[in-house]
Amino acid sequence: xxxxxxxxxxxxxxxxxxxxxxxxxxxxxxxxxxxxxxxxxxxxxxxxxxxxxxxxxxxxxxxxxxxxxxxxxxxxxxxxxxxxxxxxxxxxxxxxxxxxxxxxxxxxxxxxxxxxxxxxxxxxxxxxxxxxxxxxxxxxxxxxxxxxxxxxxxxxxxxxxxxxxxxxxxxxxxxxxxxxxxxxxxxxxxxxxxxxxxxxxxxxxxxxxxxxxxxxxxxxxxxxxxxxxxxxxxxxxxxxxxxxxxxxxxxxxxxxxxxxxxxxxxxxxxxxxxxxxxxxxxxxxxxxxxxxxxxxxxxxxxxxxxxxxxxxxxxxxxxxxxxxxxxxxxxxxxxxxxxxxxxxxxxxxxxxxxxxxxxxxxxxxxxxxxxxxxxxxxxxxxxxxxxxxxxxxxxxxxxxxxxxxxxxxxxxxxxxxxxxxxxxxxxxxxxxxxxxxxxxxxxxxxxxxxxxxxxxxxxxxxxxxxxxxxxxxxxxxxxxxxxxxxxxxxxxxxxxxxxxxxxxxxxxxxxxxxxxx
Amino acid sequence: xxxxxxxxxxxxxxxxxxxxxxxxxxxxxxxxxxxxxxxxxxxxxxxxxxxxxxxxxxxxxxxxxxxxxxxxxxxxxxxxxxxxxxxxxxxxxxxxxxxxxxxxxxxxxxxxxxxxxxxxxxxxxxxxxxxxxxxxxxxxxxxxxxxxxxxxxxxxxxxxxxxxxxxxxxxxxxxxxxxxxxxxxxxxxxxxxxxxxxxxxxxxxxxxxxxxxxxxxxxxxxxxxxxxxxxxxxxxxxxxxxxxxxxxxxxxxxxxxxxxxxxxxxxxxxxxxxxxxxxxxxxxxxxxxxxxxxxxxxxxxxxxxxxxxxxxxxxxxxxxxxxxxxxxxxxxxxxxxxxxxxxxxxxxxxxxxxxxxxxxxxxxxxxxxxxxxxxxxxxxxxxxxxxxxxxxxxxxxxxxxxxxxxxxxxxxxxxxxx
Numbered sequence: 001x002x003x004x005x006x007x008x009x010x011x012x013x014x015x016x017x018x019x020x021x022x023x024x025x026x027x028x029x030x031x032x033x034x035x036x037x038x039x040x041x042x043x044x045x046x047x048x049x050x051x052x053x054x055x056x057x058x059x060x061x062x063x064x065x066x067x068x069x070x071x072x073x074x075x076x077x078x079x080x081x082x083x084x085x086x087x088x089x090x091x092x093x094x095x096x097x098x099x100x101x102x103x104x105x106x107x108x109x110x111x112x113x114x115x116x117x118x119x120x121x122x123x124x125x126x127x128x129x130x131x132x133x134x135x136x137x138x139x140x141x142x143x144x145x146x147x148x149x150x151x152x153x154x155x156x157x158x159x160x161x162x163x164x165x166x167x168x169x170x171x172x173x174x175x176x177x178x179x180x181x182x183x184x185x186x187x188x189x190x191x192x193x194x195x196x197x198x199x200x201x202x203x204x205x206x207x208x209x210x211x212x213x214x215x216x217x218x219x220x221x222x223x224x225x226x227x228x229x230x231x232x233x234x235x236x237x238x239x240x241x242x243x244x245x246x247x248x249x250x251x252x253x254x255x256x257x258x259x260x261x262x263x264x265x266x267x268x269x270x271x272x273x274x275x276x277x278x279x280x281x282x283x284x285x286x287x288x289x290x291x292x293x294x295x296x297x298x299x300x301x302x303x304x305x306x307x308x309x310x311x312x313x314x315x316x317x318x319x320x321x322x323x324x325x326x327x328x329x330x331x332x333x334x335x336x337x338x339x340x341x342x343x344x345x346x347x348x349x350x351x352x353x354x355x356x357x358x359x360x361x362x363x364x365x366x367x368x369x370x371x372x373x374x375x376x377x378x379x380x381x382x383x384x385x386x387x388x389x390x391x392x393x394x395x396x397x398x399x400x401x402x403x404x405x406x407x408x409x410x411x412x413x414x415x416x417x418x419x420x421x422x423x424x425x426x427x428x429x430x431x432x433x434x435x436x437x438x439x440x441x442x443x444x445x446x447x448x449x450x451x452x453x454x455x456x457x458x459x460x461x462x463x464x465x466x467x468x469x470x471x472x473x474x475x476x477x478x479x480x481x482x483x484x485x486x487x488x489x490x491x492x493x494x495x496x497x498x499x500x501x502x503x504x505x506x507x508x509x510x511x512x513x514x515x516x517x
Numbered sequence: 518x519x520x521x522x523x524x525x526x527x528x529x530x531x532x533x534x535x536x537x538x539x540x541x542x543x544x545x546x547x548x549x550x551x552x553x554x555x556x557x558x559x560x561x562x563x564x565x566x567x568x569x570x571x572x573x574x575x576x577x578x579x580x581x582x583x584x585x586x587x588x589x590x591x592x593x594x595x596x597x598x599x600x601x602x603x604x605x606x607x608x609x610x611x612x613x614x615x616x617x618x619x620x621x622x623x624x625x626x627x628x629x630x631x632x633x634x635x636x637x638x639x640x641x642x643x644x645x646x647x648x649x650x651x652x653x654x655x656x657x658x659x660x661x662x663x664x665x666x667x668x669x670x671x672x673x674x675x676x677x678x679x680x681x682x683x684x685x686x687x688x689x690x691x692x693x694x695x696x697x698x699x700x701x702x703x704x705x706x707x708x709x710x711x712x713x714x715x716x717x718x719x720x721x722x723x724x725x726x727x728x729x730x731x732x733x734x735x736x737x738x739x740x741x742x743x744x745x746x747x748x749x750x751x752x753x754x755x756x757x758x759x760x761x762x763x764x765x766x767x768x769x770x771x772x773x774x775x776x777x778x779x780x781x782x783x784x785x786x787x788x789x790x791x792x793x794x795x796x797x798x799x800x801x802x803x804x805x806x807x808x809x810x811x812x813x814x815x816x817x818x819x820x821x822x823x824x825x826x827x828x829x830x831x832x833x834x835x836x837x838x839x840x841x842x843x844x845x846x847x848x849x850x851x852x853x854x855x856x857x858x859x860x861x862x863x864x865x866x867x868x869x870x871x872x873x874x875x876x877x878x879x880x881x882x883x884x885x886x887x888x889x890x891x892x893x894x895x896x897x898x899x900x901x902x903x904x905x906x907x908x909x910x911x912x913x914x915x916x917x918x919x920x921x922x923x924x925x926x927x928x929x930x931x932x933x934x935x
Contacts, residue, residue, distance in 0.1 A: 031569035035629035037694035039782035049786070410693055510782070511693030513629050 040510040066501035074243035074373035081367040095219035105192040114231035125177035125221035130169030134209030137163040144193040227362040240346035261336040263325040269307040269369040270318040273361025279303040280346040284335040292335035379500040406466040406513040411444040416498035419444035420487040425479035433479040446491045453498040527743035527756040529664035531601030535926025539592030542920020551580030576618040586610040603653035616640035639685035646673040662745040672735030672763040674708035696780045703773040705816040707765035737763030750831040759820035766815040821847035895922040
């Protein structure tokens with residue numbers, strides 16, 4: 001504008017200079033207050049855009065009909081084969097010598113007691129034996145492990161020893177157990193046999209000159225495959241899971257009810273035996289701190305769900321089980337409809353829940369099961385006075401010559417949501433100096449909806465918010481911050497379930513009339 | 518009484534004095550359309566106040582200020598029988614400014630009053646300050662005279678809006694007051710304005726190097742032509758003046774802007790989705806609105822040609838009546854004056870006259886003129902609007918001419934006040 005004002009200024013000066021005015025500095029220019037109207041800002045958004053910001057943890061998907069869906073993935077609970085193999089390792093005499101004092105030694109191998117192994121194949125491990133012999137003796141010794149098979153043959157050591165050496169055995173060249181099979185006796189025990197004969201073939205009595213006969217299964221044992229009845233001990237997860245629903249953390253009050261929320265539990269299982277879930281807890285914690293347990297009559301109080309599992313002829317395969325908690329089989333709609341902050345759960349697994357020992361199963365070194373939870377919140381529901389708030393710094397120091405202002409807010413809304421707003425001008429100590437509106441004012445009006453909750457039109461709203469000179473000066477001199485409070489309600493003040501679609505837009509435009517001195 | 522300055526309006530007129538020496542005269546003509554100076558200014562005690570509201574309230578939809586000022590420093594005319602020769606110097610200011618009422622309304626009172634409307638805010642200016650050095654020649658017979666004058670012009674400073682590019686309009690949308698500025702504007706200046714951007718400009722009203730500037734690159738040429746016919750008691754006079762122009766080359770700056778710009782305020786959509794707001798695009802739009810292209814091309818300012826056509830009838834030896842048509846035609850403006858006059862002579866030492874003029878659409882112009890000759894010293898003064906001279910603020914036409922001459926070799930009296 002100033003470019004165009006230049007000729008005007010020039011001629012005013014020219015005209016004035018024709019008058020009898022000795023000093024142009026003496027001239028005072030007076031005029032009444034000027035009122036300017038300027039556009040302040042504009043914005044266009046969809047709920048999808050907003051949710052992209054609000055819920056960083058959510059995946060937002062759009063259904064074919066346009067419905068927006070928030071999906072929160074939970075932490076995955078998993079358990080591998082080590083839940084069993086470590087238990088076996090705990091009871092095996094690994095890493096220390098087992099003395100062989102009799103020609104036939106039976107080692108119990110049914111610990112834990114409920115385990116019944118038909119056979120075990122090993123991926124790694126080593127076996128050593130050793131003995132000492134008196135200097136005057138000479139023997140032939142045969143040490144046999146009938147239940148340890150390599151290439152189908154029992155492991156057997158045959159040694160001809162002449163006394164005088166410090167010790168005898170294979171400690172310097174242990175037998176590699178990789179690929180070996182442990183085939184326990186019918187009662188689950190492991191046998192170890194030995195015979196010792198003199199040079200003349202007579203039996204050499206243990207303890208005369210033959211001493212310290214022992215074997216050691218070194219502690220590098222790794223199982224490759226176990227088959228049998230693998231017990232009914234609960235597989236306990238050390239770490240519980242959690243689904244953080246951060247969307248609701250942005251809001252501070254009110255309620256939202258999702259019409260069709262679901263939680264989908266997906267189990268991938270490669271344990272070759274029946275396993276069912278057993279929840280220690282599975283509950284929703286609301287933004288208010290209330291704890292609401294998930295209930296399902298179908299799965300019972302422990303939410304027991306049988307996992308699919310691979311058969312003996314399906315070793316290496318993983319079977320998937322999916323269960324969807326919905327409003328028909330659980331109380332999910334009521335607990336997720338209460339502004340959830342997060343869902344927390346601790347889901348364990350119970351093998352062989354029927355404890356049928358005739359049902360033989362397996363685990364391999366790669367066997368595992370995982371439980372994956374996904375909360376799915378389609379934006380279809382009701383909301384009432386669902387609020388968010390934020391605070392911004394304010395500086396009116398540059399507006400000292402402003403006498404009054406009037407904001408004009410124009411909105412065009414395709415969403416079935418009413419959005420009310422109040423702006424408080426506050427001091428540093430958060431005491432309120434003034435507010436933009438007398439009360440929370442609906443600045444964005446909901447679109448009308450049909451019987452299925454679909455918006456049918458676009459609603460336009462114009463709102464004026466004048467602030468007179470006295471109020472503005474008080475705000476300008478005392479307020480340091482603005483506190484913006486918004487409240488969302490679906491059509492009918494939260495009484496009618498509505499659908500929010502991805503392409504439904506809200507346009508907000510704001511202009512300002514300002515009276516300057 | 519024969520006044521030498523009549524030669525300024527008709528180069529065929531050399532009077533009946535052998536030697537005419539104008540020792541200085543001044544002519545000022547101010548025409549205000551719309552608001553008057555009195556509407557703008559008021560005095561409160563020692564304080565002079567420019568009252569913007571009062572000024573605007575008195576404006577027409579379209580307003581103008583036309584100021585013509587001529588200061589003749591020296592004007593010598595010599596009659597050699599039938600041949601007249603003259604040499605003169607003058608400093609002249611010719612300023613015309615036209616502006617719509619909506620422009621000061623918008624600037625000083627704000628655009629809120631124009632919500633939903635498109636208002637024209639483009640204004641025109643034609644400012645030309647120059648030195649004029651003129652050489653005149655006339656041939657005079659008993660029944661007729663013809664004359665001409667060639668004028669060397671030196672521009673002091675000038676400013677001119679391109680008549681074809683002086684539009685600017687502002688639309689304030691009634692939605693959220695989005696502003697649309699349509700502009701096609703070109704301002705040509707020399708020694709008048711230095712504009713860098715909207716926060717950095719310098720306006721130069723008074724010439725930097727003084728007004729006596731007889732050289733330089735701002736030069737031009739103009740001509741005056743005239744003729745007179747005497748049919749006994751009936752006298753006819755016709756002339757055209759200021760046919761020419763000045764080409765400004767020195768410190769010439771041509772500022773222009775063109776385009777349509779919509780300002781809607783910043784779009785904060787991105788902020789709602791957590792991204793940074795791009796205020797730059799909004800600022801760019803504002804910048805474009807005020808962006809001015811500057812070139813240093815020469816430009817030409819035409820003088821406003823003038824035409825006089827008059828007739829007089831000597832009712833008696835002492836009383837003459839007359840009628841006059843005057844036209845002035847500039848790029849932006851034309852002015853027409855039709856005047857009737859009566860002139861009374863008081864011996865050989867004085868004369869006085871009364872005029873009634875219709876100046877454009879103004880019918881209330883009553884003028885006076887008079888001349889006194891004391892020996893070779895001649896003093897004269899005239900105005901076409903007595904009210905404007907007595908109380909300048911109240912008149913929308915302010916017009917006067919006054920000067921001092923030395924005349925020698927008086928041959929025959931003629932009347933003053935053409």
